[in-house]
Amino acid sequence: MxxxxxxxxCRDITDIYESTLPNTEGQVASYIPQLARVNPDQFAxxxxxxxxxxLSLGDSKADFSVQSTCKPINYSLALQxxxxxxxxxxxxxxxxxxxxxxxxxxxxxxPHNPMINAGAIMCCSLLKREGEVNVADRFDLVMDTWxxxxxxxxxxxxxxxxxxxxxxxxxxxxxxxxxREKQAxxxxxxxxxxxxxxxxxxSIEVHAEQMAxxxxxxxxxxxxxxxxxxxxxxxxxxxxxxLMYSCGMYDYSGEFAFTIGLPxxxxxxxxxxxxxxxxxxxxTWSPRLDKxxxxxxxxxxCRRLVATFNFxxxxxx
Ligand code: GLN
Numbered sequence: 498m499x500x501x502x503x504x505x506x507c508r509d510i511t512d513i514y515e516s517t518l519p520n521t522e523g524q525v526a527s528y529i530p531q532l533a534r535v536n537p538d539q540f541a542x543x544x545x546x547x548x549x550x551x552l553s554l555g556d557s558k559a560d561f562s563v564q565s566t567c568k569p570i571n572y573s574l575a576l577q578x579x580x581x582x583x584x585x586x587x588x589x590x591x592x593x594x595x596x597x598x599x600x601x602x603x604x605x606x607x608p609h610n611p612m613i614n615a616g617a618i619m620c621c622s623l624l625k626r627e628g629e630v631n632v633a634d635r636f637d638l639v640m641d642t643w644x645x646x647x648x649x650x651x652x653x654x655x656x657x658x659x660x661x662x663x664x665x666x667x668x669x670x671x672x673x674x675x676x677r678e679k680q681a682x683x684x685x686x687x688x689x690x691x692x693x694x695x696x697x698x699x700s701i702e703v704h705a706e707q708m709a710x711x712x713x714x715x716x717x718x719x720x721x722x723x724x725x726x727x728x729x730x731x732x733x734x735x736x737x738x739x740l741m742y743s744c745g746m747y748d749y750s751g752e753f754a755f756t757i758g759l760p761x762x763x764x765x766x767x768x769x770x771x772x773x774x775x776x777x778x779x780x781t782w783s784p785r786l787d788k789x790x791x792x793x794x795x796x797x798x799c800r801r802l803v804a805t806f807n808f809x810x811x812x813x814x
Contacts, residue, residue, distance in 0.1 A: 499546050499776055507552050513801040514542050514554045523785035523793035526765040529661035535561075535766075537784050540794055541705035545648075545713035546777040549722045557705040561782055562658045564764030565597065565612075566708070567639075567698040568620070569715075569737050569745070572611035574642060575623040576733045584611075587681060588619045590740055597747045597790060598668045606679030608672075612744040612762065615672045621695040622686045632690055639698055646714045647707040648723030659700035666696060705768075705780040712770045712778025715760075738772060742810075749789045749796075757799045758809030769795035773808050 500506045518540055527533040541557040575584045593609035595601050601615075602608060608615035624635050643652045673688050682688070703711070714721040715738060719729035729737075741760035746753040753761065761771040767784035769792050779802075783794035803809045 498550070499548050500550060503546075503550050509805055510542065510544065510552060510802075511554060513798060513805060514540070516801060517794050517797045518555075520794050520797055521785065523787050525767070525784045526786060526790075528765075529658065529665055531655070531658045531661050532562075532766060532784070535784050539782070539784060541782040542779070542798060543705040543709035544777050544779045545706075545709045545722060547713060547717040547722050547775060551706070551709070553706050553709070555705075556782070559782070560653060560655075560702040560704050561766040561768055561784075562655055562699060562764070563643075563701045563703060563708075563768065564699045564766045565617070566762050566764040566768050566770050567701060568612050568617040569741055569762050569770075570642060570646070570711075571617060571620040571624060571639065571698060572740065573729050573733045573737045574639065575611075575620045576736055577729060578626065579623060581732075581736060584620075584623060587623060587683065588616045590743075592744045592750055593748075594751075595748060598672070600668070600671055600675060602675065602679060602681070606676075607681050608676065610740055610744040612740055612750075613747075614669055615676060617698075618669065618673055618691060618695050619676065619681065621698065622682050622691045624694070632694060635694060636697055640701065642728065643701060643703065643707075643711065645724070645726060645728045646711040646721060647703065648710040648721055650707055652707065653702040654697070655700050655702045658702075659696055662696040662699055663693065666692065669695065699764075705782045708768060708770055708780035708782075709778050712772050712780060714778065715772045716774055716776060716778045718775075738774065741772065746791055747789050749787075749791055753796075753799075754810075757803050758811060759799070759803070761799070763791045763795065765790055767792045767795070769799070771799060776808070 539556040543553040745762040771779040781795040
């Protein structure tokens with residue numbers, strides 16, 4: 498057992514959950530009505546160890562849109578399809594130090610990394626092989642990957658979120674045209690189709706229990722602890738976690754790596770996917786966000802977590 502006294506561990510996590518619950522700072526995302534309308538008081542914490550022990554607290558069965566947490570999954574899929582060299586011809590691997598949707602590219606006219614919007618749009622353009630035309634199959638591949646990463650339970654798609662995302666997407670369109678001007682996309686990329694595909698990926702819905710299993714699959718090097726199925730190659734997961742560590746928390750990424758020391762990815766619906774390599778995956782979900790777009794309770798939970806346990810990357814020194 499990777500956590501020897503799981504009952505005691507669960508008691509400690511429950512204490513951290515309860516201490517974090519009274520924090521009502523921050524605001525829910527309001528750029529689309531579907532996010533503005535969610536009950537902001539909801540708070541879920543779910544975890545899954547690499548040997549399949551699980552704990553779920555609070556609203557852990559409430560669905561939320563994955564939003565930016567689709568970025569590490571799509572990046573991993575692009576790596577699986579094309580390998581590191583092809584993928585990184587189109588997208589960098591350097592933190593941008595800028596907001597997640599800022600209109601900025603690196604010196605080569607490429608997105609800084611796959612964890613910001615420009616890079617995520619680029620990864621969406623890479624989720625097909627030469628000559629493949631069927632965008633429906635690409636979406637099925639993404640949905641099926643989420644399902645397998647999460648241990649086999651079906652994931653959902655929120656069409657209203659998708660429609661709203663599409664009609665309030667000027668910045669993402671601007672990023673798309675900017676990259677097209679720089680000839681950053683693979684040959685024969687259909688920009689509109691790629692952007693719509695990105696909005697669809699953001700509109701996939703899971704609950705905290707499913708996302709914890711997804712994080713646990715990453716913690717376990719690509720093998721799902723629930724089903725035993727290998728979903729991603731170990732190398733893919735290593736690349737993905739490296740970029741989550743340096744770029745996963747928007748322009749708080751450096752601060753998060755310093756203070757928390759774990760690979761993580763946040764999304765504007767309030768999710769936080771946290772990976773403790775070789776130990777467990779954790780998902781927190783709470784919709785109120787700080788100014789940088791990270792879940793306020795999610796960040797507080799992580800602070801308390803590493804204050805209680807030696808999960809920080811360098812705690813073992
Ligand atoms: N759909 C959002 C966007 O593309 C997702 C961003 C996020 O979660 N940070 O702007």
